[in-house]
Amino acid sequence: MSQHSLLIWLDANINESEDDYKAALHELRCIIASVATFTDVRECLDFLSKIKNKKVVMIVSGSLGQQIIPEIQEWPQLESVYVFCGNQSIHEKWARQIPKVRGVHTQIDPILKALQIDHENCARAMIAISFNGIDTLFKYAQLLKETLLEIEDDDQKSIKQFIHYCHLQDDIAEDQISKVESEYHCHTPIWWYTAPYFMNSMLNYGLRLMDVDVIINMRFFIRDLNQRIEKLYHEQQSSNKIMAPFQLFRGQALSVGDFDKMKQTKGGFVSFNTFLSASRNSQVSFENFARSSAIHNPNLVGILFVINIDPSLCSTLSTSFADVTNEGFFEDCEEEILFTMHTVFRIDQIQHIDDDDTDRLWQVDLTLTGNDDHDLNALTGHIRQGFHWATGWLRIASILMALGESSKAEQLYNSLLEVASSDEDRANYNHQLGSVYYNMNKYSKALSSYERSLEIRKVALPPNHPDLATSYNSIGNVYRNKGDNSQALSWYQQAIEIRKLALPANHPDLATSYSNIGSTYEDMGDYSTALSWFEQSLEIRKVALSADHSDLPATYDNIGAVYYKMGEHTKALSWYEKALKAREKVLVPDHSDIATSYNNIGVLYYSIGEYSKALSFLEKAHEIDRKALPPNHPHIAQSKKNIENIKKKL
Incomplete structure (x- = not known):
């Protein structure tokens, strides 16, 4: 239950x-x-x-x-x-x-x-499972884990906050809440996680649905549980308790949809997005949790995971695991091993299990991955780069935005504003809340939040502080998207004036300002002026950024788009292909930025009547978008529409 x-x-x-x-x-x-x-x-x-x-x-x-x-x-x-x-x-x-x-x-x-x-x-x-190449969450799971564990706060204060939150819920027994309140430090986090109380189900529920309230209120428990597993892991490794290669077993039910995803991902990676328990006892895992699920529910597939672990590779593992036999709530009959949060495995084999009572039983062989896994590092490396500017809760909210969970990011920032204790925090949270509304196309709300942040910064900061330029730039973005280009240019100019005074001549933020002004002139149809600003932006980015930075191909796209609108399709194609080549060098093949390049090239071919080439590029773009973006993302609907239009021409 x-x-x-x-x-x-x-x-x-x-x-x-x-x-x-x-x-x-x-x-x-x-x-x-x-x-x-x-x-x-x-x-x-x-x-x-x-x-x-x-x-x-x-x-x-x-x-x-x-x-x-x-x-x-x-x-x-x-x-x-x-x-x-x-x-x-x-x-x-x-x-x-x-x-x-x-x-x-x-x-x-x-x-x-x-x-x-x-x-x-x-x-x-209830444990969320995500697959690389199919689920957007997979790409962000490791960064989400790292960020949650980095957040430090007052332990006693956090527990009081959690108890208050629990009292507001209508489905938690009061005696269980009182027990947590009075006895939390009397037991280990592993004891609480394995106990038949609400802690386990609440945590799994929160991480499965990315429920902001649950994650905020249980952050102390996530950290405590992870740290306890890591401590036991190092103790058991140093005592040579687990040395020879061994297998663990986990039985559970998967929906038919999740099982189909798993079959599609064979040879790839699967992430369990909470704390994962497994057992040395294959019989209990199979009968109680795999077979019983398949027999009792016709909508589920019973899975016996067989997990292969080589302790000689433990020094390269990105995950810790520990035998919790002596710390669990129950006298352990399942010989339980508990893994730290967001464990990643490679999917090796998937084979059917014959059974007289059901045809929905499968064995899935997994191998625990290490830090030296090139494919996994390629998947996660560029995700980290995209969030280097944010830490703590700001990064969590940014991950929610990347997952298409704008309303949850909004909820998180509003929660953070309620407890913000400094002008800096209030200014930052209001600014980021403005960015959430901006991405939701709620421009009036975005403007209000940006202006609240700006008012705080004007009082708290010196007149040429770079954060003021950030506010001016963001307000300019709102006006540009509302179609008020003169207002947008005015705010962008204020941002540039501060950045020229406060930053080095080749600072990336100046390149951003130049790019924004270029986009505004592009919107106004002044393409030659737009091209000049984009070229200035590119010159800075060539110097200031590494060759694999995502802003470089984005600038190539901007220049290509201007040439496209000027009717110079050969030059436009050259810049679009340059952007694609740069992305293919550093990104995994199913990255959404590569889809952007395919889409740009496809649309160009469509406009010059080369429909077969256009269809090829747009179908590749759509296939990536379908896997890499949330289902409701506008790019998916747009690419599908483009493909339908081309097929009418062929």
């Missing part, structure tokens, strides 16, 4: 004042925080019918179950049913006809054990 599950216990003989029922309810609430009890069928049905956004597990007596379960078995909110009765053989007859009935029992203990396995299955299914 996840944090967002509910358990209903229906039995005419429930008496919560009796010790046996009290003890059973306590055990149940350790697994599922929200438990509702009923003795009346109609009241139970009325309650269940109003549940829309939670999955429900039911424990029901034999007689009432026979009465109610056939009526509600198709209700989507009902996940599974356990029959708790006095005569197992009688009630198994009708229960066998209903797929959602997971078992008929005369004792509570087998139900508790089954619920615990279901809880673990749900927790595993």
Whole structure:
């Protein structure tokens, strides 16, 4: 069960004042925080019918179950049913006809054990998995992990903030919140993560959905848990506890969509975007978590991951892992190994497992990657370069923007503004919030946020400080996109005046200002003036930037676009091809910037009537965009439209 599950216990003989029922309810609430009890069928049905956004597990007596379960078995909110009765053989007859009935029992203990396995299955299914070349999140997962772990704050203050946040939620048991509040430092983070409380499911939920509130409030636990695993890892390595190559096993369910992605990525990489647990026990991993998932849910595929690890390569690993047998909440029967967050594996083999009861069982062989993996380094190196300017929460918000999660970035900046304690932070957060609105095309809101930031900076900073130029430049961007080119030029000129005084002559920020002015003149149709400004920008960037910097091919594109609009297609094509060549040297083949080059060249060929060439480049651009960008990104719709237009011409 996840944090967002509910358990209903229906039995005419429930008496919560009796010790046996009290003890059973306590055990149940350790697994599922929200438990509702009923003795009346109609009241139970009325309650269940109003549940829309939670999955429900039911424990029901034999007689009432026979009465109610056939009526509600198709209700989507009902996940599974356990029959708790006095005569197992009688009630198994009708229960066998209903797929959602997971078992008929005369004792509570087998139900508790089954619920615990279901809880673990749900927790595993909640772990976000991303694949290189398909999921945008994959590219940013490692940087996201590094950034979260770099953020330092007051531990006690963070725990108090977390407890306050938990009290505001309606699906966390108060006794569990109180336990965390009073006993957090009495146990290790591994104990809390493996305990049947809400910490595990809340964290997995937050990281799966990139829920800003959860990530902010659980940042201390993410850091503590990661550090504890790393500490155990080094202790166990130094004591030679794990030396020979070995295998670990992890059973879990995947959606059909995720499994299809995995098959497409064979030979590539998969990232588990939270803390990953695996076991030395293949049988438990297979039966409890792979096979049971496939049998009980026709919409899921049961996967047995076989993870190959060579400890002799541990010095090059980017991930730590530790045997947590002695620190877990339960007496370990699964021989658990826990990995640090965002572990990356190479997908080696995928093979079907024959089974009499289901055809949806597969074994997937994985190998843990190291820092010396060239392919993985190529994927992540340029991502880091793009975020070198930001640290901490600013970088987290920027990653959210890159993932197409503008509303979550907006939420994060507003949360940070509420606790900002300095003029510098307030100015920076307002400015970045303006950038979020700018990218959402909400120009009035962007302007308001930029202006708030500027007012703070005018008071707090000297008159020629570079941050003031940044504000002026951003305000100019808003006016240019609103079509007010004269206002845009005015703000850009103010930015240039400060940058000429405050920065070296070949500073990249000056190149940015020149480029922005060039774009404004391009918008005004003054192409020769635009070309002059772009060329000045290029001269600085050639000197100031490394040969593999993304701003260089972007400038080539700007110059190519001006020539294209001037009707000089040969020159335009030359600059576009120069941009493509520069990108192909340093970027992975499916990078979105390469798609930009393909698109530019394709559109040019289309405009001069070379439709076959145009189609070839635009289809390549669309294929990359489809993999590299969020599904709702405007580039995807535009490239699809361009392709449709060309096909009409052929």
